[in-house]
Amino acid sequence: MRHESERRADGRQLRVVIVGAGFGGLTVAKNLAKTPVHVTLIDRANHHLFQPLLYQVATAGLSPADIAWPIRRLVRRQKNVRVLFGEVTGVDRDRKRVILGDREIGYDILVLATGAAHGYFGNDGWAAHAPGLKTIDDATEIRRRLLLAFERAEMERDAEKRRQLLTIVIVGGGPTGVEMAGAVAELARKALAADFRAVDPGKTHVVLVEAGPRLLAGFPEDLSRYAADALARLGVDVRLGGAVTGCDGAGVTLGDETMSAATVIWAAGVKASPAADWLGLEADRAGRVPVGPNLLPPGTDDVFGIGDTALACDATGAPLPGIAPVAKQQGAYVADAIKARVAGKAAPPPFRYRDRGQLATVGRKAAVIVYRRLRLKGWLAWWIWGIAHIYFLISLRSRLLVATQWLWSYVTFERGARLIAGPRAPPESDETDTRTNKAPPPDD
Numbered sequence: 073m074r075h076e077s078e079r080r081a082d083g084r085q086l087r088v089v090i091v092g093a094g095f096g097g098l099t100v101a102k103n104l105a106k107t108p109v110h111v112t113l114i115d116r117a118n119h120h121l122f123q124p125l126l127y128q129v130a131t132a133g134l135s136p137a138d139i140a141w142p143i144r145r146l147v148r149r150q151k152n153v154r155v156l157f158g159e160v161t162g163v164d165r166d167r168k169r170v171i172l173g174d175r176e177i178g179y180d181i182l183v184l185a186t187g188a189a190h191g192y193f194g195n196d197g198w199a200a201h202a203p204g205l206k207t208i209d210d211a212t213e214i215r216r217r218l219l220l221a222f223e224r225a226e227m228e229r230d231a232e233k234r235r236q237l238l239t240i241v242i243v244g245g246g247p248t249g250v251e252m253a254g255a256v257a258e259l260a261r262k263a264l265a266a267d268f269r270a271v272d273p274g275k276t277h278v279v280l281v282e283a284g285p286r287l288l289a290g291f292p293e294d295l296s297r298y299a300a301d302a303l304a305r306l307g308v309d310v311r312l313g314g315a316v317t318g319c320d321g322a323g324v325t326l327g328d329e330t331m332s333a334a335t336v337i338w339a340a341g342v343k344a345s346p347a348a349d350w351l352g353l354e355a356d357r358a359g360r361v362p363v364g365p366n367l368l369p370p371g372t373d374d375v376f377g378i379g380d381t382a383l384a385c386d387a388t389g390a391p392l393p394g395i396a397p398v399a400k401q402q403g404a405y406v407a408d409a410i411k412a413r414v415a416g417k418a419a420p421p422p423f424r425y426r427d428r429g430q431l432a433t434v435g436r437k438a439a440v441i442v443y444r445r446l447r448l449k450g451w452l453a454w455w456i457w458g459i460a461h462i463y464f465l466i467s468l469r470s471r472l473l474v475a476t477q478w479l480w481s482y483v484t485f486e487r488g489a490r491l492i493a494g495p496r497a498p499p500e501s502d503e504t505d506t507r508t509n510k511a512p513p514p515d516d
Contacts, residue, residue: 085108085109085110086109086110086180086181086410086413086414087109087110087112087178087179087180087181088100088104088109088110088111088112088179088180088181088182088183088410089111089112089114089170089177089178089179089181089182089183090111090112090113090114090183090185091114091115091160091170091182091183091184091185091186091347092114092115092184092185092186092187092379092381093113093114093115093117093120093143093155093185094120094121094123094185094187094379094380094399095379095396095399095400095403096185096378096379096399096400096402096403096406097113097115097183097185097378097379097403098113098120098143098146098147098403099399099400099403099404099407100183100185100378100403100404100406100407100410101113101147101150101153102146102147102150103403103404103407103408104152104153104407104410104411105150105152105153107152107407107410107411107414108152108414109152109181109410109414110152110154111150111152111153111154112153112154112156112177112179113143113147113153113154113155113156114155114156114158114160114170114172114177115143115155115156115157116157116158116159116160117143117157117207117208118142118143118144118157119140119141119142119143119208120140120141120142120143120146120466121139121140121207121208122139122140122464122465122466122470123206123396124396124461124464125138125139125461125474126139126205126206126207126208126210126211127205127211127248127251127252127255128255129208129211129212129215129489130205130210130211130212130214130215130218130252130255130337131215131218131252131255131256131258131259132215132218132219132259132263132489132490132491133255133477133489134474134477134489135489136208136211136212138470138473138474138477139465139470139474140208141466141467141470143155146466156172156177158172158173159172159173160172160186160350161173162350163182163347163350163351163375164176165351165352165372165375168180168182168374170182179374180374181374181375181376181410181413182374182375182376183375183376183378183406184345184347184350184351184361184375184376184377184378184381184382185377185378185379185381185399185403186344186345186347186379186380186381187206187344187345187379187380187381188206188342188343188344188345188358188359188380188381188394189204189206189342189343189344189345190203190204190206190338190341190342190343191340191341191342191343191358191359192338192340192341193340193341195319198319198338199338201319201320201321201336202243202319202324202336202337202338203217203337203338204337204338204339204342205248205252205337205338205339206342212493212494213494214337215489215490215491215492216492216493216494217334217335218240218256218259218335219490219491219492220492221237221238221240221334221335222237222238222260222264222268222271222273223492224237224334225237225238225268225270225271226268226269226270226271227270232332234271235277235332236322236323236332236333236334237334238260238271238273238275238276238277238334239276239277239279239323239331239332239333239334239335240256240260240276240277240278240279240333240334240335240336240337241279241281241323241324241331241333241335241336241337242256242278242279242280242281242336242337242339243281243316243319243324243336243337243338243339243340244281244282244338244339244340244341245280245281245282245284245286245287245288245289245310245312246287246288246289246290246339246340247288247430247431247432248339249280249282249287249339249340250280250287250288250299250303250432250433250434251432251433251434252337252339253278253280253303253306253308253310254302254303254306254308254433254434254435254436254438255435256276256278256337257276257278257303257306257307257308257435258306258435258436260273260274260276260278261273261274261276261306261307263490277309278306278307278308278309279308279309279311279331279333280303280308280309280310280311281311281314281316281324281326282310282311282312282313283313283314283315283316283340284312284313285312285313286300286312287299287300287303287310287312288432288440290393290430291430291432291440291442292442292447294447295440295442295447295449298438298440298449298450299432299434299438299440300312302434302435302438303434303435306434306435311326314326314327314329315327316340318330319336323336324336341358342358342380342394343358343359344358344359344360344361344380344381345359345381346359347361347377347381348360348361351369351372351375353369353370353371355383356383358383360377360380360381360382360383361377361381361382361383362382362383363376363377363378363382363383363384365422365423366409366419366422366423367382367384367402367405367406367409367423376406376409378399378402378403378406379394379398379399379402379403380394380399382402384398384402384423384425386424386425387424392425393430395430396464397425397428398425401423401425401426402423405420405423408420427443427444428443429441429442429443429444429446430442430443431453431456431457431460432457433454433457433458436454437450437451437454438450438451438453438454439453439454439456439457440453441453441456441457461474462474462475
């Protein structure tokens with residue numbers, strides 16, 4: 073790429089195209105607010121999503137609007153930014169064009185912050201039966217399946233089918249799986265406990281499956297054990313050391329065991345976007361684009377890769393985790409690098425991630441935190457986890473809404489977003505007596 077002091081050779085401002093308005097991409101755009109460049113921000117959704125709290129939407133703790141904001145609103149005061157709503161399908165590096173449907177967008181600097189999707193380890197057919205959790209649509213679909221299972225169990229007379237409806241399997245023992253398992257258990261045993269007559273939601277069988285030897289593999293072993301014990305106290309059946317070998321509409325297969333379950337949630341793996349294919353580069357096993365210390369893929373000087381799109385390593389050579397603090401710090405670094413190029417200055421020193429620790433919650437009274445040498449668990453860690461997540465929400469309105477909702481839920485065990493939306497099959501029976509709110513007695 074040409075390193076002009078402020079403009080391209082034709083005298084125009086540099087064109088910066090950012091693909092993806094997640095934590096990384098949005099940080100780049102906002103940090104270029106006062107830089108003389110034209111920024112085009114492209115995303116296939118019209119909103120920025122705070123993914124760490126997406127599981128709360130899936131378990132009816134929060135509404136989607138509490139954790140998502142229109143992208144245009146977030147950058148509306150930046151006159152050098154335009155937002156395009158669409159899905160990128162390719163990159164022409166020779167002509168320096170981004171392919172967006174039937175149109176092309178030219179760039180001088182390209183930032184790929186396209187995130188990641190669910191990874192099923194080559195078993196993509198499982199996706200229809202075990203949705204993952206990456207988007208608002210995913211969260212509302214999971215919420216729909218969970219709540220429908222309880223509604224159908226209320227009308228089901230066959231004991232075996234009822235057990236299947238009240239069995240919920242979560243695959244993957246990382247932070248997302250652990251948080252989902254705790255939230256689902258509390259939804260069933262607390263929030264729904266008094267709402268049904270023919271079934272007891274407290275008898276819901278919540279199963280968390282992890283192929284590895286322990287939960288939260290990225291945490292110290294003592295915190296992993298604490299998380300497993302905390303889930304057990306909530307009634308979650310934790311299965312370790314056994315990978316899922318099959319998944320269909322009837323449930324999952326764990327080795328030689330078949331587990332009948334009406335609801336399966338996938339939290340076991342992710343795969344990056346096809347950005348590596350767009351660039352003609354070899355990706356790692358998760359589909360990530362390898363980038364150097366300056367976050368540039370090999371052989372490029374006008375394309376940056378950040379967030380879940382990129383395989384970036386720390387000083388020891390270990391891959392950086394796919395978490396929000398990494399993406400945000402990378403976004404700030406890329407913005408600084410672009411500013412330096414525009415000003416004709418030397419590039420900033422190699423990117424170095426400043427560890428902000430890792431957090432995971434286990435229900436409403438327990439969490440685990442590791443920050444350098446500091447390790448916390450229990451009630452205090454839960455409060456710190458909550459404060460940290462509220463702090464990182466973008467708008468003051470969202471902070472107030474989420475804080476109020478959490479406080480209300482903590483005191484009352486209520487979950488105010490228990491809405492079934494979207495297409496659904498009709499219930500198998502409509503014989504419930506609506507006058508007494510009691511189901512008819514089972515057949516003899």
